[in-house]
Amino acid sequence: MKAVVLGAAGGIGQPLSLLLKANRAVTELALYDIVNSPGVAVDLSHIATPAKVEGFLPPDDGLKKALTGANVVVIPAGIPRKPGINAGIVRDLATGIATTAPKAFVLVISNPVNSTVPIVAEVFKKHGVFDPKRIFGVTTLDVVRASTFVSEILGDRSLSPSVSVPVVGGHSGVTIVPLLSQSSHPLPASLDATAIDGLINRIQFGGDEVVKAKDGAGSATLSMAYAGAEFAGKVIRAIKGEKGIVTPTFVNLASDKTGGDALKKELGKDLEYFSAPVELGVDGVAKIHGLGKITPAENALVQAALPELSANIEKGVAFVEAPKL
Numbered sequence: 001m002k003a004v005v006l007g008a009a010g011g012i013g014q015p016l017s018l019l020l021k022a023n024r025a026v027t028e029l030a031l032y033d034i035v036n037s038p039g040v041a042v043d044l045s046h047i048a049t050p051a052k053v054e055g056f057l058p059p060d061d062g063l064k065k066a067l068t069g070a071n072v073v074v075i076p077a078g079i080p081r082k083p084g085i086n087a088g089i090v091r092d093l094a095t096g097i098a099t100t101a102p103k104a105f106v107l108v109i110s111n112p113v114n115s116t117v118p119i120v121a122e123v124f125k126k127h128g129v130f131d132p133k134r135i136f137g138v139t140t141l142d143v144v145r146a147s148t149f150v151s152e153i154l155g156d157r158s159l160s161p162s163v164s165v166p167v168v169g170g171h172s173g174v175t176i177v178p179l180l181s182q183s184s185h186p187l188p189a190s191l192d193a194t195a196i197d198g199l200i201n202r203i204q205f206g207g208d209e210v211v212k213a214k215d216g217a218g219s220a221t222l223s224m225a226y227a228g229a230e231f232a233g234k235v236i237r238a239i240k241g242e243k244g245i246v247t248p249t250f251v252n253l254a255s256d257k258t259g260g261d262a263l264k265k266e267l268g269k270d271l272e273y274f275s276a277p278v279e280l281g282v283d284g285v286a287k288i289h290g291l292g293k294i295t296p297a298e299n300a301l302v303q304a305a306l307p308e309l310s311a312n313i314e315k316g317v318a319f320v321e322a323p324k325l
């Protein structure tokens, strides 16, 4: 099981690489960045877990060497809150994956996820290797935040690992839609509408909370690394044959066989991508679940997300044709 991190020396990349090194199912870990990746790799290589770790830089075909034989490629490369720059970075890295490891599962962390996932897909289409079942936008941090914040409202943080709230839509502001009515742990009946709105807002704009607290020193890195490792861990378990793993992720709805068409009908819009609870399998997306039973207020949030989501997706698709984001 070879995992590759592209952008491995960054704020997310380093702790994410650490967590992947700690995952005993990983036997090879390749770290690629434009700076510092060999040092990060040697450091991690002293940890007594199975993965063989190697670091690569751009010279001497470093990207190609890192990607050769990859099963899972995680992309946290880029600059926080610089969508235009990230679009170009992700496009170039996707070109490397399409030519060297077209069958790998691609997990996109780089923002804006609502646009960078379509960018990867368009690059893969250009190279004739697009498979809608293998490209994933990582929205797990929204799910992790929802678990944490709900447990805080329930007054018991020890519940947080077992609190499960589906978060659907996309990964930015109003496109993030937590389905609190489906929380594994129901909210207290005494919670009024203002408090619920506050909770939804905190989940939607959790990224801003971190950016503000870091005061110029970037955005969420450690919580994102945790979330990225959680998601990658699930994908790895699915590749190894475990069944029944369902988790929200931003995916292409092209494939009718996986339930994409049914979800589009439910949304009432012919959207190309959406984050929904997805069952993972050996070939990637096994089934895209529908929204299930949602409240009228949640339906209003879903509908409010669609215009921005659709514009973000179109921007990503257009970027591959004419680079501008």
Ligand SMILES: NC(=O)C1=CN([C@@H]2O[C@H](COP(=O)(O)OP(=O)(O)OC[C@H]3O[C@@H](n4cnc5c(N)ncnc54)[C@H](O)[C@@H]3O)[C@@H](O)[C@H]2O)C=CC1
Pocket: 006, 007, 008, 009, 010, 011, 012, 013, 032, 033, 034, 035, 076, 077, 078, 079, 080, 081, 086, 089, 092, 093, 108, 109, 110, 111, 112, 113, 138, 139, 140, 141, 142, 171, 218, 219, 220, 221, 224
């Ligand atoms: N999906 C999500 O929930 C979240 C996504 N993000 C996004 O993740 C990305 C990374 O964030 P941070 O780690 O905080 O940034 P960072 O600036 O600390 O690290 C980014 C790394 O990418 C590397 N890099 C730049 N260009 C590259 C290229 N062409 N090839 C390979 N590596 C390259 C840099 O050298 C750096 O080491 C940003 O786009 C950020 O917005 C951040 C938090 C949550």
Ligand SMILES: O=C([O-])CC(=O)C(=O)O
Pocket: 080, 081, 111, 141, 206, 207, 208, 210, 211, 219, 220
């Ligand atoms: O807000 C940001 O820039 C980073 C991010 O995606 C998040 O923390 O969810």
